Every structure is written in C-alpha cells, then in structure tokens.
Amino acid sequence: MSSAVASPRDNRAPGFWGSTNGKKAVMAVTGCILFLFIIGHLLGNLQIFESAARLNAYGRLLHNLGELLWIIRGVLLLCVVLHIWATFQLWSRNREARPVGYKVKKSVASSYADRTMYWSGPIVLAFVIFHLLEFTAGTIHPESRFIPGDVYHNVVAGFSVWWVSAWYIFSLILLGMHLRHGLWSMFQSLGLNHPRHTPVLKQAALWIAILITAGYISIPVSVLAGWVR
Amino acid sequence: MKLDARIPSGPIEQAWDKARFDMKLVNPANKRRHTLIVVGSGLAGGSAAATLGELGYNVKCFCFQDSPRRAHSIAAQGGINAAKNYQNDGDSIYRLFYDTVKGGDFRAREANVYRLAQNSVNIIDQCVAQGVPFAREYGGSLENRSFGGAQVSRTFYARGQTGQQLLLGAYQALERQVDTGQVTMFPRSEMLDLIVIDGKARGIIVRNLITGKLSVHIADAVILATGGYGNVYYLSTNAKGSNATAIWRAYKRGALFANPCFTQIHPTCIPVSGDYQSKLTLMSESLRNDGRIWVPKQKGDKRPPDQIPEAERDYYLERRYPSFGNLVPRDVASRNAKAVCDEGRGVGETGLGVYLDFSEAIQRLGEETIRERYGNLFDMYQRITDENPYKVPMRIYPAIHYTMGGLWVDYQLQSTIPGLFVLGEANFSDHGANRLGASALMQGLSDGYFIIPYTVGNYLASTKLEKVSESSADAQAVLSSVQQGVEKLLAIPGKRTVDSFHRELGKIMWDDCGMSRNAAGLKDAIGRIRALREEFWRNLNVPGSSDDLNQSLEKAGRVADFLELGELMCLDALERNESCGGHFREEYQTPDGEAQRDDEHYSYAAAWGYTGPGNPPELNKEPLEFHYVHPSQRSYK
Amino acid sequence: MKLTLTIWRQKGPDSKGKFVSYPMDNVNPEMSMLECLDVLNESLAERGEEPVAFEHDCREGICGSCGFMISGVAHGPQPATTVCQLTMRHFKDGEELVLEPWRSRAFPFVKDLVVDRRAFDRIIESGGYISVSTGNAPDGNAIPVGKEESDRAMDAAACIGCGACVAACPNGSAALFTGAKIAHLGILPQGQPERDRRAVRMVAQMHEEGFGSCTNIGECTGVCPKEIPLEVIARMNRDYLGGAWRERKNVVTTIAPVSDWDFAKK
Structure with a gap:
C-alpha cells in the first residue's frame, strides 16, 4: 500500500507541545529568558571591579526583593526545566529517527558549536548546580569559609582555588558556544527570519557570545592574577 | 481499416465548442460508479488523473518511478507557449495554430492543433492558480520570452525549470485527489499489457517493481500517458526509465501506431565522451541566440580552438543560411552538424562535435551580460565537461530529444481500441513531423486538463460496458501470457547483458534511422535489427530473480519492445519517400540540400497495425487536409 | 584512474x-x-x-x-x-x-542503495497544494505577484524531493523538504487561504512519519543539490506557530505511514 492508497486516517495529530516545531518554539522562548538572565547576572557581577561594598550592596538588594526574588527564581527554574525536558524528548526522538547509522559521516555546513549543543548543555547544567552550591547556598566552598552576605569575599576566596576557576572558565566557554548557536537559532525556531538581518544576526551571535564569555571569565582571571583581592 | 478522426464539421474556430456540446455527459452520481486507469504521472497523466478525480471518477494512477513527481516532464527546461498576447505583439490563437502547423511541416491534423492553441490560454491560468511560480515583471504581471519558430513572445517560463514547476503543479493537484480518496496511486508499478474484452479496453496488467508481483486492474476506460520512445536510440535526452512498453503492448493488442519515424533531434547537447555514456544532456536552445557555431575548414584539424585562425574556421550555418544564420530550426541545425562531422571536420576527441563559440558575444556584450543570460547553463556545462565556456568554445552535438509519432488517436484522443485513450507525447496528434520549442508541455497539459475530462465522459455515457471481474477468463489469459513473458526473459541462458543489446540497437538506429536516412541504410538496418532481436532471445543474460527489485529484468522487457519498435520505425521511414520535418531522406532533397516534401503522395498520417508475430504490419492512412494553413516549402536561406 | x-x-x-x-x-x-x-x-x-x-x-x-x-x-x-x-x-x-543508502526511519530500506521515500508524497498529500480544481482559475494576470516574491517562491519550489536533507541531518529531520513546500505556497498570494491549515497538517504528517527535529545547524542546506535556503524552515515555523493557534479548535488527522509494497493488501 502506498502513500497514495487511501490509508486509515484516524491518527490524531500531535498538539503543539507534541510536535517537534512546538517544542523548539518552547526552547526558543525559555532560552531567550535564560539569555536575558545571563546578561543581567553578568552586569551585576561586573560590579566587583568597582568595589567590594558595591558588590555586597548589590547582593543585599537582590536578597531584599523577598517574594519577587522567589518568583524570578521560579520562572528561571521553570525555563530550565522546560528547556531540558524539550531537549530530552527531542533527543530521544532524533535517535529513533535514524535507527541504522552511517559507516562514514562528515559534516559539510555546520559549525563545531552547532554540533555540540547536546553536550555543551548538560555540562553547563552541571556547572550551574555547582555554581549555586558554591555561591548561593555555600555548601561547597573549598579551602575557605563561606560568609553569607559577603559576596565579595566569597567570590575572591572561591576563585583563588585554581581548579574552581579552571572549571568555571571551561564551563563558561561552553556556555558561550551554546549561546553562539542558540542566539540565532531561537529566531529561526520562532520563524523570525529576514533575508538581510539573519546573516547579521548570525555574526552578532558570535560576538555577543564572545563578549559574554569574556565578561564572565574576566572575574576569575582577575582574581587569579591578583588584580582583585 | 478506415480511420475516422471524428473531426467536427464546420469552422475550425467552433469545432471544439461544437464537439463539447455534442458530447454526452455522465451525471455526478454515476461518475462514482466508474473506475478509470491512468498510466503515467507526467504532465499529461498527472493532470488527467487529478482532473478526473476532481470530477468524481474513481481513478487508479500508475507510474514506474517511486513517486509521481519524478516523471520525465520534470526535465523540460525552456517554457510553455500560450496565445495570451500579454505582450501586445500581435499574438493570437490563430497565430499559434498557424506557427504550430507550419513548424510541424504540414503533417499534423489542423483541428487538433487549433484546439491546442485555444487551450493554451486556460493552461496558464490554471497553473498560475495552482501556485506555479512563473517569471514575473516588477509590476507583478507574467513575463514572456521568445522561442524558436515564432516571431512573437509567447513563452511562459519558470527559470530553466519550467517542466519541473508545471509537473509539481499537476503532482500537487494529484496528491490533493489522493488525499480525498478519489485517486489511488500505484508507484513503482509498470504496465506490461492491455486487457481488451469485447473489443474494448478494460484493464491492464501491472508488475510491482518491488515485489515482482503481477496484478490485474479492471476499469471502464484506460488512459495511456506514458511519454515518448526516444530511448530506442539508447542515447537520448530522455530519462533512463522512459520506455515504450505500454504503448507498444497496446499496439500489439490492436491500437494503431502512427508516424513512428517522426523523431526530433535537438541540436545543442553535450557530446558523447566515451563508451560508458548513459545519456545525453541538453543545453537550452536559447544559447544559439549569442553563440556562433563553427568547425575547422580543414579535415582532421586537431589544433585547440584558440589556435585556429579566423580564416581557417567555417561558420557553416552563417555561410549556408545567411538570413537565419545560427538560428535555423532544430532539424536544419542538427542535420548540418552531422554533415560537417561526417566530412571529418568534427571537433573534440571523438570528432563528433561542433563548436558553439561565445567569444565574439563576450567581446561585444561583456562577460557579465553573458553570465546573466546563460550563467546556469554555462555552470552546468562546466560541471559536466570541466571546461570553462567563457574561455573555450562549448562543444555540442545533436541528440534524440522527442518523438512526434505515437499511438494514433482521433479528435477525442481515443485510439482505434474503444476505451483506450492516449495523451501527451505517447500519442501522435499535434506536432506533425517536427515540434516547436515550448510546445510539448502545452500539449501534455491541454490533453490532461482540458480534453480527456470531456471525451472520456462522452465515451462512458455512450458505451454499454459489461461487468468484468479481475478473475474473468479473458483477464487471466492476458495475465498468464505476461507471466510467461517475464519467465522467458529470465530463462534465456545467454551471455550478453541487456545494456549491450540496447547500445547496439541504439547505434543501428542512430546511424541509419537518425538525422538522415536513405533506403539502402534503412533496409540494412531492418535486417540487422532482426538479427539482433534473434540474438537477444538466444543470448541474453538477466541476473537475479522476478520476485524482488530487479532493474536488469525491467530493462530487458523494455529493450525487447524497443527491438520490435525500432524495426517499425525503419519501416515507416522507408515507406515515407519524402523528407519532412525531423524525417530527412537523403534521396529527397532540393538541389541545395534542403528537405523536399511530397504533399501529393505523402500528406497523410501513417498508422501501422499489428498483424501478429512475424507478419508485416499493415499500413493505414489518415489523409491530412489543410483548409486554413496552406502547405508551403520552408526556407531559411 | x-x-x-x-x-x-x-x-x-x-x-x-x-x-x-x-x-x-x-x-x-x-x-x-x-x-x-x-x-x-x-x-x-x-x-x-x-x-x-x-x-x-x-x-x-x-x-x-x-x-x-x-x-x-x-x-x-x-x-x-x-x-x-x-x-x-x-x-x-x-x-x-x-x-x-540514505538512512532514516521514515525512509524504509528497499535494496542496496534504494530506499522508500513515499513519506515525502504523504507530506505533500497532507496539504502541499493549492485547492483549485481544473476550470476554476481566473486569468493568469488577475493576481499580480511581485518579482521578488515570485523569485523567493521559486527558490523554495526548486526542491527535487531527493531526500538528501534528511540523509545529511544528524537528526533525520525533514524540515527543509517540508519547509520548502510551505514556503513556496505560503509566499504566493494564491496560497494564502489555506496557509494555516497547510502548515499545521504538513507539520503533523512530518511528525507522524517519524522524522527527527530541526536543530537549525544547516547540514541540509549544505548538501541540497538545489541549495534550498534555511530560511524556508523559519518560514515553516512561523506559519506553523500562527496556524497552530488559529486552527486550535480544528481536529487535525494524519495518514498512517506504510512501508509495505503489496498493493493488494488494502
């Protein structure tokens, strides 16, 4: 029986979330929210270069948000969960889409960052958990004492440990790669494409990713170099 | 047999209207009760199946490809003619009719051609509505270009992929009917025989190319739209799968085969580069607008083209046809290329090629302009030959392209077997002895969208059809004869491959029944084809089995038919003692070497009837009458 | 050599x-x-x-x-x-x-280098057309189509349905093929009345066939013999997102994929 032979058509189509396109749209929206958080978080952190007092004041400001802070945290958590859940479902579907693999397979058009989304994602997730435990909860804080409220001290003490900084830098580079693909990909998934703007966006995604990565990495580098103590 | 073309009486402008009014109609409730078979899913078959489905018939559509979208109509490059007169340059239905009859060298049926010109207008409307992205002007209206054989600009096109876009339009309309359940599609299914019961076409035998299973399909009428038979020549611009099996088996069941020797040779193809060559690639005719064709004056001159001084070049078309120059029609350009190569002045390694030189145009217009006009063609040429046509002249040679002959049909597109209709290139009707550029697409769609829906209804409404079942003795007898045919091919204990026979047949046909023909050569060819056919049935080797995908077996069946059809083509060419259009008999030429028609004796369509294995076919003549366009000698001097 | x-x-x-x-x-x-x-x-x-x-x-x-x-x-x-x-x-x-051969769950294996690409036909069958029966058409010039629109539609319409996009995609996605048809018809004014329904149905069928998801990496465009641009996928996403919302009350059904070639068994 062929495509063409009248076939049973009682199959009800998947809904929005059920379709791959719908899931990708959800990933785009959640990715966008997380991207905005990354920008805000970076701007906050860079205050370390101004003064210890300034950074600690910023920390207090966030804590004093009270319920609003928990709402923000809730939204971010939801975004992370949806982003990962969609990814996981798509990943398992995509594995099934090619049950027999190729003996030889070469890539002709995609970049390294494009192809590494599946593992840059989980590593960044592991890093985020570590990061929260180190600087928010303070449960992991090797070779020094975590002082609640003294953000400046915690950061400097934390990054003074070489392997913590190395792990941080490595993860941030992966985050950069993740953003480099994700930043323009979210537009594509939401169907926002433009013959002239899209190529510009692709270039911009690279530079935004580099800037963000450089911004974040500047902190542990400065600590290790002794510029921030 | 007395051939009745059923041409309506009265003025030609009203013939189609009158015919439609006289036709009987099938009421909508009854359409559901009729099953129709359409074989082929190209422009003619696809459009017919879709339209008949829209009307409410149950349609079964068969194609040998894995999808109906792959039919060879897809490869047409140039465009489709229509008498829209959007350019306000004096075009009209009458002018398109006139150009087509004249271009066909007065061997087509006037009434059919007039109807074709009338329908051309509706075809464009229909295709635009389907979403075919024809080229547009900035203002949003449809753009046209000029094509050979016409002085008006009436060719609609979609880049160099007009055939593809029109076919996708028909394919999408077809898939819509598949979705509604009106059409059932049978891909990878090859028709191997026609079932005729009580003198009427009632079904077909089909081989499933994946499972090898043969099956019987019964219907109230059978519509063949299986394309042309250019692959008799092995090397042609046709797709590798294009074949004559459906129409040939219908011929053997009693349909007449008309004008088999009318084949069109396209002058601008990329030359053969070696024995392994499997097909020839066409380069659009439009290249002759700016390219100059030449060969060295001296025989066997092997110098590279840039080292041959101007004085030692022979621009033979410009020399022989000063007023048309490089823009003479396809048949004339092709014959002249063959003539200079036969003199030993051909270029390239094989000596079978002539130069198509753009250096003068590039000097005059600049490389940019040439790139704009022909960039994609130059790229394709470079991809295949690895030569840069901006620097080195292209090498071109003629190749078999289209077959004007086909199953004989009347004005209603019905063959001599009632209930068997034939559309598109598979029939013989509209192009006479030579087809003009951009007319093939027009004919396929005219037949499928706008003619068959009426005429098949008329047949159903005016014919008493007995109930026939798939298990009837008649149908089963045909089935078992097909079964035996397949087994016979597999059982031949020989050594030679199918392709080697096909190549040899192709060479005989090309040498003796190709661009120019003569009585001695044709007689000799008939003898050699018979000998080859005898060897085929003795010394063929088909590997594999019949119960799975076996491409060698598919080819063997097709080549077996080509081996018979080739002989009929030579016989037809031998019988037609005149030169007309694509049929050039060396004995019949004017003192300066042009085609010499003989209207007094040969103004007819030669319709051959099968008389049994080993018997000579019977010639029937349909006289052609020209009341509107009066036959004249074509001259391009 | x-x-x-x-x-x-x-x-x-x-x-x-x-x-x-x-x-x-x-x-x-x-x-x-x-x-x-x-x-x-x-x-x-x-x-x-x-x-x-x-x-x-x-x-x-x-x-x-x-x-x-x-x-x-x-x-x-x-x-x-x-x-x-x-x-x-x-x-x-x-x-x-x-x-x-192409490797994809949606392209069942046939023999040696041959696979079954009927999934593509079923995707087209699910709405890859403009519903206009023969004889219904207005004059060809009745609806003006701008040259640029027409050119972009043609870029998408050039797809030959070979399946290379699916074969090259690490996810076995048919987004480029499906997007090409949705873009071709969705760009043209003639295709507007059915635009939502077309996108929703074709995307649903693509899903039903078992193709993977698009990760926007462009391997498909890289191997496409007709160089269909990645833009058509964005176009599909846009039409799908809007269509899924506007068509939310309508039940969408799909065609059951078949890999059998025995036409008699139906």
Missing part, C-alpha cells in the same frame, strides 16, 4: 546487509558517479552476479530519483550537484569511496 567502491549490499529489508569492496580499474574521469556504477554493474552482470540496485532516472539533476552517501556526504563532495551529474574527476586516483 583507479578507485575502490565500497558499497552497502543488502538484498531486502529483512536480509542482512554488508559492505562489499569493488576495485575499479580504468575509471574515466569524465564519467558520472552513476555511469561508474553502470560500468560496475555491467561487469557484475557479465560475471553472473546481481548488479547494485540504485535509483536513477533523468540523469540531469532534476527528477530527484538518485542519491546516496559518498564517503559520508549526501550526493558526494561537489556542492549543488546530484550524483548523476557528479563526475569522477572530483576524486583522487586510488581513493576508496564508501557508498551507503
């Missing part, structure tokens, strides 16, 4: 397959990849072995029949070229080429 062709040989979907190496002497650099296979097949047939099954028809890059992986790249190393127009001069003397 000399080459070694290492080809996937498998008699049918239920039999076991393996790679078989065929050394080829005297490969002419002018011949196409398919002509090279013709030569191999001719020699196999002469030896009484079964020739390699592969799809082909027009051999001028437009019908979309041909296509297989050549050493890991769909349609081989030459961009914008199908295997029927890929000449052997693009390979090095002595090279080994690995020929594999």
Whole structure:
C-alpha cells in the first residue's frame, strides 16, 4: 500500500507541545529568558571591579526583593526545566529517527558549536548546580569559609582555588558556544527570519557570545592574577 | 481499416465548442460508479488523473518511478507557449495554430492543433492558480520570452525549470485527489499489457517493481500517458526509465501506431565522451541566440580552438543560411552538424562535435551580460565537461530529444481500441513531423486538463460496458501470457547483458534511422535489427530473480519492445519517400540540400497495425487536409 | 584512474546487509558517479552476479530519483550537484569511496542503495497544494505577484524531493523538504487561504512519519543539490506557530505511514 492508497486516517495529530516545531518554539522562548538572565547576572557581577561594598550592596538588594526574588527564581527554574525536558524528548526522538547509522559521516555546513549543543548543555547544567552550591547556598566552598552576605569575599576566596576557576572558565566557554548557536537559532525556531538581518544576526551571535564569555571569565582571571583581592 | 478522426464539421474556430456540446455527459452520481486507469504521472497523466478525480471518477494512477513527481516532464527546461498576447505583439490563437502547423511541416491534423492553441490560454491560468511560480515583471504581471519558430513572445517560463514547476503543479493537484480518496496511486508499478474484452479496453496488467508481483486492474476506460520512445536510440535526452512498453503492448493488442519515424533531434547537447555514456544532456536552445557555431575548414584539424585562425574556421550555418544564420530550426541545425562531422571536420576527441563559440558575444556584450543570460547553463556545462565556456568554445552535438509519432488517436484522443485513450507525447496528434520549442508541455497539459475530462465522459455515457471481474477468463489469459513473458526473459541462458543489446540497437538506429536516412541504410538496418532481436532471445543474460527489485529484468522487457519498435520505425521511414520535418531522406532533397516534401503522395498520417508475430504490419492512412494553413516549402536561406 | 567502491549490499529489508569492496580499474574521469556504477554493474552482470540496485532516472539533476552517501556526504563532495551529474574527476586516483543508502526511519530500506521515500508524497498529500480544481482559475494576470516574491517562491519550489536533507541531518529531520513546500505556497498570494491549515497538517504528517527535529545547524542546506535556503524552515515555523493557534479548535488527522509494497493488501 502506498502513500497514495487511501490509508486509515484516524491518527490524531500531535498538539503543539507534541510536535517537534512546538517544542523548539518552547526552547526558543525559555532560552531567550535564560539569555536575558545571563546578561543581567553578568552586569551585576561586573560590579566587583568597582568595589567590594558595591558588590555586597548589590547582593543585599537582590536578597531584599523577598517574594519577587522567589518568583524570578521560579520562572528561571521553570525555563530550565522546560528547556531540558524539550531537549530530552527531542533527543530521544532524533535517535529513533535514524535507527541504522552511517559507516562514514562528515559534516559539510555546520559549525563545531552547532554540533555540540547536546553536550555543551548538560555540562553547563552541571556547572550551574555547582555554581549555586558554591555561591548561593555555600555548601561547597573549598579551602575557605563561606560568609553569607559577603559576596565579595566569597567570590575572591572561591576563585583563588585554581581548579574552581579552571572549571568555571571551561564551563563558561561552553556556555558561550551554546549561546553562539542558540542566539540565532531561537529566531529561526520562532520563524523570525529576514533575508538581510539573519546573516547579521548570525555574526552578532558570535560576538555577543564572545563578549559574554569574556565578561564572565574576566572575574576569575582577575582574581587569579591578583588584580582583585 | 478506415480511420475516422471524428473531426467536427464546420469552422475550425467552433469545432471544439461544437464537439463539447455534442458530447454526452455522465451525471455526478454515476461518475462514482466508474473506475478509470491512468498510466503515467507526467504532465499529461498527472493532470488527467487529478482532473478526473476532481470530477468524481474513481481513478487508479500508475507510474514506474517511486513517486509521481519524478516523471520525465520534470526535465523540460525552456517554457510553455500560450496565445495570451500579454505582450501586445500581435499574438493570437490563430497565430499559434498557424506557427504550430507550419513548424510541424504540414503533417499534423489542423483541428487538433487549433484546439491546442485555444487551450493554451486556460493552461496558464490554471497553473498560475495552482501556485506555479512563473517569471514575473516588477509590476507583478507574467513575463514572456521568445522561442524558436515564432516571431512573437509567447513563452511562459519558470527559470530553466519550467517542466519541473508545471509537473509539481499537476503532482500537487494529484496528491490533493489522493488525499480525498478519489485517486489511488500505484508507484513503482509498470504496465506490461492491455486487457481488451469485447473489443474494448478494460484493464491492464501491472508488475510491482518491488515485489515482482503481477496484478490485474479492471476499469471502464484506460488512459495511456506514458511519454515518448526516444530511448530506442539508447542515447537520448530522455530519462533512463522512459520506455515504450505500454504503448507498444497496446499496439500489439490492436491500437494503431502512427508516424513512428517522426523523431526530433535537438541540436545543442553535450557530446558523447566515451563508451560508458548513459545519456545525453541538453543545453537550452536559447544559447544559439549569442553563440556562433563553427568547425575547422580543414579535415582532421586537431589544433585547440584558440589556435585556429579566423580564416581557417567555417561558420557553416552563417555561410549556408545567411538570413537565419545560427538560428535555423532544430532539424536544419542538427542535420548540418552531422554533415560537417561526417566530412571529418568534427571537433573534440571523438570528432563528433561542433563548436558553439561565445567569444565574439563576450567581446561585444561583456562577460557579465553573458553570465546573466546563460550563467546556469554555462555552470552546468562546466560541471559536466570541466571546461570553462567563457574561455573555450562549448562543444555540442545533436541528440534524440522527442518523438512526434505515437499511438494514433482521433479528435477525442481515443485510439482505434474503444476505451483506450492516449495523451501527451505517447500519442501522435499535434506536432506533425517536427515540434516547436515550448510546445510539448502545452500539449501534455491541454490533453490532461482540458480534453480527456470531456471525451472520456462522452465515451462512458455512450458505451454499454459489461461487468468484468479481475478473475474473468479473458483477464487471466492476458495475465498468464505476461507471466510467461517475464519467465522467458529470465530463462534465456545467454551471455550478453541487456545494456549491450540496447547500445547496439541504439547505434543501428542512430546511424541509419537518425538525422538522415536513405533506403539502402534503412533496409540494412531492418535486417540487422532482426538479427539482433534473434540474438537477444538466444543470448541474453538477466541476473537475479522476478520476485524482488530487479532493474536488469525491467530493462530487458523494455529493450525487447524497443527491438520490435525500432524495426517499425525503419519501416515507416522507408515507406515515407519524402523528407519532412525531423524525417530527412537523403534521396529527397532540393538541389541545395534542403528537405523536399511530397504533399501529393505523402500528406497523410501513417498508422501501422499489428498483424501478429512475424507478419508485416499493415499500413493505414489518415489523409491530412489543410483548409486554413496552406502547405508551403520552408526556407531559411 | 583507479578507485575502490565500497558499497552497502543488502538484498531486502529483512536480509542482512554488508559492505562489499569493488576495485575499479580504468575509471574515466569524465564519467558520472552513476555511469561508474553502470560500468560496475555491467561487469557484475557479465560475471553472473546481481548488479547494485540504485535509483536513477533523468540523469540531469532534476527528477530527484538518485542519491546516496559518498564517503559520508549526501550526493558526494561537489556542492549543488546530484550524483548523476557528479563526475569522477572530483576524486583522487586510488581513493576508496564508501557508498551507503540514505538512512532514516521514515525512509524504509528497499535494496542496496534504494530506499522508500513515499513519506515525502504523504507530506505533500497532507496539504502541499493549492485547492483549485481544473476550470476554476481566473486569468493568469488577475493576481499580480511581485518579482521578488515570485523569485523567493521559486527558490523554495526548486526542491527535487531527493531526500538528501534528511540523509545529511544528524537528526533525520525533514524540515527543509517540508519547509520548502510551505514556503513556496505560503509566499504566493494564491496560497494564502489555506496557509494555516497547510502548515499545521504538513507539520503533523512530518511528525507522524517519524522524522527527527530541526536543530537549525544547516547540514541540509549544505548538501541540497538545489541549495534550498534555511530560511524556508523559519518560514515553516512561523506559519506553523500562527496556524497552530488559529486552527486550535480544528481536529487535525494524519495518514498512517506504510512501508509495505503489496498493493493488494488494502
């Protein structure tokens, strides 16, 4: 029986979330929210270069948000969960889409960052958990004492440990790669494409990713170099 | 047999209207009760199946490809003619009719051609509505270009992929009917025989190319739209799968085969580069607008083209046809290329090629302009030959392209077997002895969208059809004869491959029944084809089995038919003692070497009837009458 | 020149397959990849072995029949070229080429290098058309279509349905194929009335066939013989997102995919 032979058509189509396109749209929206958080978080952190007092004041400001802070945290958590859940479902579907693999397979058009989304994602997730435990909860804080409220001290003490900084830098580079693909990909998934703007966006995604990565990495580098103590 | 073309009486402008009014109609409730078979899913078959489905018939559509979208109509490059007169340059239905009859060298049926010109207008409307992205002007209206054989600009096109876009339009309309359940599609299914019961076409035998299973399909009428038979020549611009099996088996069941020797040779193809060559690639005719064709004056001159001084070049078309120059029609350009190569002045390694030189145009217009006009063609040429046509002249040679002959049909597109209709290139009707550029697409769609829906209804409404079942003795007898045919091919204990026979047949046909023909050569060819056919049935080797995908077996069946059809083509060419259009008999030429028609004796369509294995076919003549366009000698001097 | 062709040989979907190496002497650099296979097949047939099954028809890059992986790249190393127009001069003397069929759950295996691409037909059947019956059409110039719109529609409409996009995509996604048709018809004014429904139904069918998801990495465009732009996928997403919302009350059904070739069993 062929495509063409009248076939049973009682199959009800998947809904929005059920379709791959719908899931990708959800990933785009959640990715966008997380991207905005990354920008805000970076701007906050860079205050370390101004003064210890300034950074600690910023920390207090966030804590004093009270319920609003928990709402923000809730939204971010939801975004992370949806982003990962969609990814996981798509990943398992995509594995099934090619049950027999190729003996030889070469890539002709995609970049390294494009192809590494599946593992840059989980590593960044592991890093985020570590990061929260180190600087928010303070449960992991090797070779020094975590002082609640003294953000400046915690950061400097934390990054003074070489392997913590190395792990941080490595993860941030992966985050950069993740953003480099994700930043323009979210537009594509939401169907926002433009013959002239899209190529510009692709270039911009690279530079935004580099800037963000450089911004974040500047902190542990400065600590290790002794510029921030 | 007395051939009745059923041409309506009265003025030609009203013939189609009158015919439609006289036709009987099938009421909508009854359409559901009729099953129709359409074989082929190209422009003619696809459009017919879709339209008949829209009307409410149950349609079964068969194609040998894995999808109906792959039919060879897809490869047409140039465009489709229509008498829209959007350019306000004096075009009209009458002018398109006139150009087509004249271009066909007065061997087509006037009434059919007039109807074709009338329908051309509706075809464009229909295709635009389907979403075919024809080229547009900035203002949003449809753009046209000029094509050979016409002085008006009436060719609609979609880049160099007009055939593809029109076919996708028909394919999408077809898939819509598949979705509604009106059409059932049978891909990878090859028709191997026609079932005729009580003198009427009632079904077909089909081989499933994946499972090898043969099956019987019964219907109230059978519509063949299986394309042309250019692959008799092995090397042609046709797709590798294009074949004559459906129409040939219908011929053997009693349909007449008309004008088999009318084949069109396209002058601008990329030359053969070696024995392994499997097909020839066409380069659009439009290249002759700016390219100059030449060969060295001296025989066997092997110098590279840039080292041959101007004085030692022979621009033979410009020399022989000063007023048309490089823009003479396809048949004339092709014959002249063959003539200079036969003199030993051909270029390239094989000596079978002539130069198509753009250096003068590039000097005059600049490389940019040439790139704009022909960039994609130059790229394709470079991809295949690895030569840069901006620097080195292209090498071109003629190749078999289209077959004007086909199953004989009347004005209603019905063959001599009632209930068997034939559309598109598979029939013989509209192009006479030579087809003009951009007319093939027009004919396929005219037949499928706008003619068959009426005429098949008329047949159903005016014919008493007995109930026939798939298990009837008649149908089963045909089935078992097909079964035996397949087994016979597999059982031949020989050594030679199918392709080697096909190549040899192709060479005989090309040498003796190709661009120019003569009585001695044709007689000799008939003898050699018979000998080859005898060897085929003795010394063929088909590997594999019949119960799975076996491409060698598919080819063997097709080549077996080509081996018979080739002989009929030579016989037809031998019988037609005149030169007309694509049929050039060396004995019949004017003192300066042009085609010499003989209207007094040969103004007819030669319709051959099968008389049994080993018997000579019977010639029937349909006289052609020209009341509107009066036959004249074509001259391009 | 000399080459070694290492080809996937498998008699049918239920039999076991393996790679078989065929050394080829005297490969002419002018011949196409398919002509090279013709030569191999001719020699196999002469030896009484079964020739390699592969799809082909027009051999001028437009019908979309041909296509297989050549050493890991769909349609081989030459961009914008199908295997029927890929000449052997693009390979090095002595090279080994690995020929594999398209691999995708939605393209069931048939034989050697042949797979079943009817999933594409079913996607088109699910709305890849404009519903206009013969005879319904207004004059061709009644609806003006701007040159740029028409050109963009043509860029998308150039798709030949070969399946290379699916084969090259690490996820086995048919987004480029489906997007091309949705874009072609969605750009044109004639395609507007059915735009929402078309996108929703075609996307649903694409899902039903088991194709993977698009990760916007562009491998598909990279191997596409007609260089269909990635933009068509964005277009599909846009039409789908809007369509899914506006069509939210309508039940959408899909066609059950079939891999059987026995037409009698229905």
